[in-house]
Amino acid sequence: MTTALRPGFERGVRLRTADDGTAMLLVPEGAIKLxxxxxxxxALVDGERSIDDIVAHLCARFDVDDARARDDVTALFERxxxxxMLVLA
Amino acid sequence: xxxxxxxxxxxxxxxxxxxxxCPYCYNPLDLDGYRDxxxxxxxxxxxxxxxxxxxxxxxxxxxxxxLRRDLSALVRTAAARGLYTNLITQGTFLDAARLAxxxxxxxxxxxxxxxxxxxxxxxxxAGTVVHERKLEAIARVQxxxxxxxxxxxxxxxxxxxxxxxxxxxxxxxxxxxxxANVQFYGWAYRNRGGLMPTRExxxxxxxxxxxxxxxxxxxxxxxxxxxxxFEDRPKACMHGWGRAFMTVAPNGRAMPCPGAATITSLxxxxxxxxxxxxxxxxxxxxxxxxxxxxxPDPCRSCDRREIxxxxxxxxxxALTGNGAAVDPACALSPDHDVIVALRETGSRHPxxxxxxxxxxxxx
Numbered sequence: 096m097t098t099a100l101r102p103g104f105e106r107g108v109r110l111r112t113a114d115d116g117t118a119m120l121l122v123p124e125g126a127i128k129l130x131x132x133x134x135x136x137x138a139l140v141d142g143e144r145s146i147d148d149i150v151a152h153l154c155a156r157f158d159v160d161d162a163r164a165r166d167d168v169t170a171l172f173e174r175x176x177x178x179x180m181l182v183l184a
Numbered sequence: 185x186x187x188x189x190x191x192x193x194x195x196x197x198x199x200x201x202x203x204x205x206c207p208y209c210y211n212p213l214d215l216d217g218y219r220d221x222x223x224x225x226x227x228x229x230x231x232x233x234x235x236x237x238x239x240x241x242x243x244x245x246x247x248x249x250x251l252r253r254d255l256s257a258l259v260r261t262a263a264a265r266g267l268y269t270n271l272i273t274q275g276t277f278l279d280a281a282r283l284a285x286x287x288x289x290x291x292x293x294x295x296x297x298x299x300x301x302x303x304x305x306x307x308x309x310a311g312t313v314v315h316e317r318k319l320e321a322i323a324r325v326q327x328x329x330x331x332x333x334x335x336x337x338x339x340x341x342x343x344x345x346x347x348x349x350x351x352x353x354x355x356x357x358x359x360x361x362x363x364a365n366v367q368f369y370g371w372a373y374r375n376r377g378g379l380m381p382t383r384e385x386x387x388x389x390x391x392x393x394x395x396x397x398x399x400x401x402x403x404x405x406x407x408x409x410x411x412x413x414f415e416d417r418p419k420a421c422m423h424g425w426g427r428a429f430m431t432v433a434p435n436g437r438a439m440p441c442p443g444a445a446t447i448t449s450l451x452x453x454x455x456x457x458x459x460x461x462x463x464x465x466x467x468x469x470x471x472x473x474x475x476x477x478x479x480p481d482p483c484r485s486c487d488r489r490e491i492x493x494x495x496x497x498x499x500x501x502a503l504t505g506n507g508a509a510v511d512p513a514c515a516l517s518p519d520h521d522v523i524v525a526l527r528e529t530g531s532r533h534p535x536x537x538x539x540x541x542x543x544x545x546x547x
Contacts, residue, residue: 106330107292107330107331108331109268109292111240111266121240121241121268121292123270123295123331123360124241124270124295124333126192126240177401178405179359179360179403179404179405
């Protein structure tokens with residue numbers, strides 16, 4: 096997967112952050128609980144930012160290694176793409 | 185009494201009226217007893233209470249929910265509270281105007297049912313001419329901003345068409361296809377003798393679905409739901425009784441699942457009389473089989489007790505007369521032979537009774 100691609104949510108998929116800060120991905124007839132790092136990455140998904148942009152944002156905000164963040168984010172997005180929750184354009 | 189278990193999902197069964205007569209419907213047999221439907225204001229209050237409870241998923245179902253003219257108003261109420269809204273429909277009333285109304289109201293997802301991939305068989309199962317209108321609705325939703333899932337309930341009369349169902353779904357480019365073997369509740373339980381697939385059909389279906397799952401990976405998600413009459417362990421019905429789901433029937437009766445009214449030893453409270461949270465926390469019907477304390481052995485000591493939560497209470501009641509019995513779908517149930525015997529009805533061909541509000545008078 097090239098990290099110049101821009102991820103966006105598929106139709107019927109949205110991120111919901113509760114008052115207590117916990118996040119879940121709402122999908123047709125389901126909800127996927129997210130850990131903090133997945134939630135942080137998905138909060139940056141807007142169809143405009145590239146994967147590179149998202150990794151850069153995460154590295155600037157959290158104490159995380161660039162290569163590690165790139166691997167984690169790419170793996171997460173690929174999993175969601177395979178389940179048709181994310182489009183990469 | 186309160187509980188720290190919180191529901192995630194509410195199914196709003198808006199009406200049991202429907203223009204189709206599918207013999208596999210899971211709605212109750214006494215449909216006529218649900219004509220006194222709760223009004224728009226009551227549904228809106230219930231939806232607000234659901235949001236207050238932390239529920240995130242709302243389903244609008246039936247019967248055929250689009251027969252309620254206030255559907256869009258209810259979707260709008262739910263969307264305003266941030267709830268995710270699903271419409272479970274057979275699609276025959278989703279014309280351009282109705283769909284536009286639902287898009288405008290903020291509907292997130294539509295699930296359309298298919299009876300079969302071919303017109304003749306589909307219309308025969310539905311008991312009326314619907315197939316072409318459904319195909320038009322599918323195309324219309326695919327061209328809208330709303331996510332679409334296709335669902336086909338599989339039974340003996342359409343099971344052999346499974347490959348054609350998959351091809352049809354793929355030709356529309358839908359994101360998800362559910363191939364769900366019929367579950368025996370309501371009308372389907374009554375018609376189980378004629379609906380039961382054969383062992384060969386189930387094995388073939390699983391093979392076709394598994395191959396298609398690989399072929400369409402990343403394009404179309406395919407879910408094949410095995411019939412639990414053919415498995416050795418029960419399904420985790422509703423993820424446990426009173427643990428994640430609530431259903432409100434058209435007459436306002438609040439239940440842990442859509443089939444619960446068949447357990448005649450329970451009494452259910454009504455949202456006309458009591459708030460949703462109070463019912464969830466304190467109603468005897470919700471606490472009856474919640475958690476693991478109610479379980480008999482071998483469930484009580486089973487290492488799967490918090491995986492399948494004892495299986496399905498409605499099935500236990502239907503087959504044993506005791507809602508707290510071990511689900512006979514489990515091979516460890518003392519009543520498992522009942523299930524084994526029922527599997528064999530797949531080799532006979534009793535007449536199917538079409539789902540109707542009122543029984544037709546015999547000729």
